[in-house]
Amino acid sequence: MTTTPRNVLPKGVSANDFEQALAQIRAIVGAEYVVAEDTALAPYNKIMMAVPDEQHAPSAAVMPDSVEQIQAIMKVLNQHRIPVYPISTGKNLGYGSAAPVERGQLVMDLRRMNRILDVDAELCTALVEPGVTYQQLYDYLQEKKLPLWFSCPAPSVIAGPLGNMVDRGVGYTPYGEHFLFSSGMEVVLADGEVLRTGMGSMPGSNTWQVFKWGYGPTLDGIFTQSNYGIVTKMGMWLMPAPPDYRPFLIQYPEDTDITKIVDALRPLRIAMVIPNAVVIAHTLWEAPCTKVNRADYHPGPGAISDEAVQKIRKDHNLGAWNVYAALYGTPETNAANWKIIEQVAAATGGTLITDSTEQGGRATQYRFDLMKGKPNLGEFDLYNWRGGGGSMWFAPVSQAKGSETLKQMQLAKGILAKYGFDYVGEFIVGWRDMHHVIDLLYDRSDAEQMKKAHACFDELLQAFAREGYGVYRANTAFAEKVAATYGPVKRDVERRLKRALDPNNIIAPGRCGISI
Amino acid sequence: MDRREFFRRTGGGMLLGAPLASLPATAAALVSPAGAAAAVVVIGQADRSGAVTLAQRLAAALGHGGRPLPVHARDAAALRRPEQVDALLALPHGTRLLGVMDDASAIVFLAMASSRGAHLLAHGHHRLASQGATRHTCSATGCGEALAWHEPASHPATHVERFYLATLGETAPGARTSLPAVPGGDEALASFLIRL
Numbered sequence: 178m179t180t181t182p183r184n185v186l187p188k189g190v191s192a193n194d195f196e197q198a199l200a201q202i203r204a205i206v207g208a209e210y211v212v213a214e215d216t217a218l219a220p221y222n223k224i225m226m227a228v229p230d231e232q233h234a235p236s237a238a239v240m241p242d243s244v245e246q247i248q249a250i251m252k253v254l255n256q257h258r259i260p261v262y263p264i265s266t267g268k269n270l271g272y273g274s275a276a277p278v279e280r281g282q283l284v285m286d287l288r289r290m291n292r293i294l295d296v297d298a299e300l301c302t303a304l305v306e307p308g309v310t311y312q313q314l315y316d317y318l319q320e321k322k323l324p325l326w327f328s329c330p331a332p333s334v335i336a337g338p339l340g341n342m343v344d345r346g347v348g349y350t351p352y353g354e355h356f357l358f359s360s361g362m363e364v365v366l367a368d369g370e371v372l373r374t375g376m377g378s379m380p381g382s383n384t385w386q387v388f389k390w391g392y393g394p395t396l397d398g399i400f401t402q403s404n405y406g407i408v409t410k411m412g413m414w415l416m417p418a419p420p421d422y423r424p425f426l427i428q429y430p431e432d433t434d435i436t437k438i439v440d441a442l443r444p445l446r447i448a449m450v451i452p453n454a455v456v457i458a459h460t461l462w463e464a465p466c467t468k469v470n471r472a473d474y475h476p477g478p479g480a481i482s483d484e485a486v487q488k489i490r491k492d493h494n495l496g497a498w499n500v501y502a503a504l505y506g507t508p509e510t511n512a513a514n515w516k517i518i519e520q521v522a523a524a525t526g527g528t529l530i531t532d533s534t535e536q537g538g539r540a541t542q543y544r545f546d547l548m549k550g551k552p553n554l555g556e557f558d559l560y561n562w563r564g565g566g567g568s569m570w571f572a573p574v575s576q577a578k579g580s581e582t583l584k585q586m587q588l589a590k591g592i593l594a595k596y597g598f599d600y601v602g603e604f605i606v607g608w609r610d611m612h613h614v615i616d617l618l619y620d621r622s623d624a625e626q627m628k629k630a631h632a633c634f635d636e637l638l639q640a641f642a643r644e645g646y647g648v649y650r651a652n653t654a655f656a657e658k659v660a661a662t663y664g665p666v667k668r669d670v671e672r673r674l675k676r677a678l679d680p681n682n683i684i685a686p687g688r689c690g691i692s693i
Numbered sequence: 694m695d696r697r698e699f700f701r702r703t704g705g706g707m708l709l710g711a712p713l714a715s716l717p718a719t720a721a722a723l724v725s726p727a728g729a730a731a732a733v734v735v736i737g738q739a740d741r742s743g744a745v746t747l748a749q750r751l752a753a754a755l756g757h758g759g760r761p762l763p764v765h766a767r768d769a770a771a772l773r774r775p776e777q778v779d780a781l782l783a784l785p786h787g788t789r790l791l792g793v794m795d796d797a798s799a800i801v802f803l804a805m806a807s808s809r810g811a812h813l814l815a816h817g818h819h820r821l822a823s824q825g826a827t828r829h830t831c832s833a834t835g836c837g838e839a840l841a842w843h844e845p846a847s848h849p850a851t852h853v854e855r856f857y858l859a860t861l862g863e864t865a866p867g868a869r870t871s872l873p874a875v876p877g878g879d880e881a882l883a884s885f886l887i888r889l
Contacts, residue, residue: 215835216814216888220807224800268804275807288808312775334775335804472879554773557797564881565818566796620881622818622830622839 185234187259187281198257199237205249206241210289213237221267221284223276225568226654227619227630233276233653235262238284244409248369250285251407254683255367261285262685263407265307265340268332271570271616272344273653278687290409295386298323301415302360302386307339307408311552314338324418326550328352333552339411344650345401347607349547351452351505352416354607356401361385361412364400367679372396372406386412402650403671404685405678416550421511424503424545425518427527428496432459434526435498435586436579439606441525442500443577446606450514453548456501458540458603459586460486462616463495465562465601466540466555472564480594499540500527503548562601565620567630571637573646577611585613585646592640593617596633597626612649638662653688660690733861734784738794739766743821743880747853748793751884754854755791755861772798778805788889789814791857799883806887815860816885817853823879831856831884853884860886 186195203211212218213236223233241247254261262282267275277284291308296317305314311333318325328348330341341348342355352358362374375391376384389397400406429438438457445451461481464471469492474485490497504511504518522529530541543555560566571589575581582604590600593615602615615637619630631654638648638655642662651659660668671691675682679693686692733755737748745766753761771777772794782805784790790811792802796818803813817831829852832839842852 214812216812217810219813219834220803220811266808270800270804334773335801335808470879476879554797554801557773557801560797560800561795561881564796564820566800566881566883620818620820622820622828622841624841 185231185236185281187236187283188279190257190259190281194257195236195259198253198259201253202239202250205253206239206246210240210242211237212240221275221277221286223654224274225270225621226273226276226652227567227569227621227627227634228654232280233278234280235277235284236281238286240286240289242289244363244365244371247285247365247407247409248371251365251367251369251683254283255681258681258683259283260683260686262688263287263307265343266310266335266337267340268335268337269340269344269346270332271568271652272650276653278653278656278685282685285407287407287409293317294410296321296323296325296415297386298325300387301325301417302412303327303415304361304386304410304412305337305339306410308337309339310335310337315550315552318415325415326350326352326418327413327415328355328358329547329550329552331547331556332554333547334554338413339408342411342413343401343408346650347454347605347612348550349453349456349501349544350416350550352414353454355413356398358414359397359411360387360389360414361410362397362400362408363410364406364408366406367681367684371409374400386414399674402689404688404691405674407684419505419507421506421508422503422549423505423511423515423531424501424548426530426541426544427500427522427525428530429498429500429525429527430490430496432497432586433583435582435604437525438498438500438527438579439577439582439604439611440579441521442502443606443609445517445521446577447609450517451502452505453503454608455606456544456603457605458499458501459600460490460495460497460499461562461599461601462559462603463499463540464489464493465558465560466543467493467495468539468558469493471562471599479597481599496528501541501544501548503545559601559616559618563599563618563620565622565626567619567621567626569617569619569630569634569652570650571615571617571634572648572650573613573641574649575611575613575646577606577609581611582613584644585641588640588644589613589615589637592633592636595636596629598630598633613646656687657690732785732788733762734781734788734790735762735764736781736790736792736794737764737766738772738798739768741769741795741880741882743819744793744795744882747819747882747884748791750851751791751793751854751857754851754858755863769795769798773801775805778802779809782806782809782811782889784889786889789861789886790889791884791886793882793884796881796883799885803885803887806889809889811887811889814886814888815857816883817856819853819882819884821880821882829853833860857884857886 221235222230260282262277263285264275287307290306292306295304311329328350342359361377364372374397375389376382475481546553605612620626682693735752738744748764752764756762815833820828826843830839830841
């Protein structure tokens with residue numbers, strides 16, 4: 178326990194009040210689970226956002242172990258009007274990490290609540306707490322020899338399903354739209370009440386994890402990308418391991434091929450011939466994960482040239498676009514659908530690759546693993562591309578049409594180049610939608626690049642919004658600006674909900690731009 | 694605490710030892726025979742020559758009695774496997790662990806360490822250049838803005854070593870060796886000091 182004077186306090190809260198509150202919280206969770214010294218709080222500082230640490234510095238962190246402890250803490254926080262920022266595993270690096278949305282918020286770290294509460298092998302469902310990681314769930318299923326898969330995002334080894342779903346993250350198996358495949362939440366509200374959504378509200382029901390909707394308004398959605406409650410349990414659907422899994426890569430040689438790729442693959446995706454999201458990664462997304470050293474091609478400052486990118490393609494057998502998808506089914510159904518894939522690849526001038534040890538090598542392997550829900554950290558090599566390890570995801574959404582692709586790419590590339598950054602992007606055909614995920618990679622040890630990265634992200638956001646492209650997620654430093662792009666009426670409704678559910682504005686005010 | 698105060702700071706605190714027998718084999722192998730008295734563990738990324746060299750320089754500075762600490766080399770693949778990182782982190786409470794690795798590995802390592810409640814004492818970035826100067830940026834937790842400086846790649850200064858020594862509350866290098874400068878090869882590295 179520390180009693181050193183604190184230099185970061187919640188907004189509007191005196192040091193004395195804060196110390197009193199921490200003393201009360203220590204009595205609830207135990208002194209060892211409240212941290213307030215600088216070195217212990219450092220992991221809760223912002224990592225990737227290109228803003229000063231101080232902007233998102235936490236005042237303290239608390240690690241409850243149960244719903245009852247959270248309920249008791251909420252009473253204390255309401256009493257002292259202390260804002261709290263709940264995190265599950267806090268490893269959402271490119272979208273904000275564990276740092277609170279506003280300086281001084283108390284981090285509620287739910288990592289101790291890491292129990293896999295139920296796995297129903299017949300119904301293929303799971304019920305998990307916030308601290309459960311994908312790796313933990315994977316190990317559990319392996320250990321129990323259960324032939325069940327789940328969908329996970331790229332940082333899956335260290336991230337968890339509850340936090341990812343609450344942030345409306347996506348993954349790479351047929352269950353990749355994570356919120357869609359969730360079923361049932363338990364939420365501690367600001368006043369300490371515990372809500373179970375869907376069928377979970379009904380005493381005696383055993384359908385919480387199988388029927389999401391219940392009766393009346395479906396409330397689950399308002400607890401995602403919001404600050405109306407603290408989600409403490411989540412049901413999720415698991416996928417039966419298919420008898421036959423056929424991942425593939427199709428490489429295309431030219432940037433301009435992206436138009437026909439999307440138009441050729443969209444019908445297969447909508448008809449579910451391809452059941453998972455189709456990832457179409459540009460050369461520079463593949464290059465870092467193939468161990469290409471940027472400095473070998475572009476030793477100086479500024480954005481890498483098109484000529485250098487073409488040389489990388491040639492030297493390392495990478496496509497301008499690299500399409501990843503898979504077939505999941507029986508050998509018979511996959512054999513039938515495989516002919517369609519071969520025809521589409523041939524008709525569009527793509528090179529079809531099925532062996533992950535061929536072109537692409539490591540990048541292909543980690544993708545093939547992700548598409549079967551095997552956690553890995555292969556994509557982390559992106560952080561080595563620029564040096565300095567800075568990364569911010571910019572992810573606008575569009576219709577899944579070829580006509581949407583090149584203009585977006587050119588718009589992004591121009592803005593990135595203006596600030597000296599590379600275009601490192603991929604398009605993901607979700608179903609009828611398409612995410613254009615751009616990793617703004619920069620050197621976070623270079624103050625000048627930090628400023629440029631922040632300004633660049635800002636310009637990307639505004640320029641894409643002018644064209645009607647909204648981002649589906651963003652790091653917390655841009656929460657307010659992103660929310661503003663969605664117009665005033667939606668925000669007003671969100672504020673009214675906040676007033677109704679959290680009148681003291683204590684749960685993560687500012688998250689996703691929602692505050693009273 | 695400002696930067697001047699930081700470099701004047703002394704006193705590293707006592708280490709809380711734990712019986713060696715209670716450690717997983719991998720972690721026990723890292724602790725020197727001297728046990729808790731030498732409980733600073735140095736890890737360098739084996740497939741990054743710059744990381745190994747910088748780790749060796751730091752290990753030399755942190756050594757005692759003219760002997761450098763051992764550098765435990767792990768390649769990038771090992772530094773991304775949770776069970777292997779967990780094994781490295783299964784050291785006695787209070788052990789300080791100093792790592793030098795690429796950015797991606799450092800991010801993963803620190804993420805896993807923080808999940809186990811490790812404290813981040815300091816961290817740095819090192820931009821090695823084949824031509825011109827190497828840029829170092831080091832930051833001690835709670836000491837305000839980062840320290841940043843350039844030094845010629847061919848003439849190694851000892852500022853990085855001094856920085857981490859100061860973070861540990863020591864002022865003089867424990868063992869001076871004739872180790873070379875970190876090889877300049879347009880490489881970016883991260884370093885960090887955590888307390889388990």
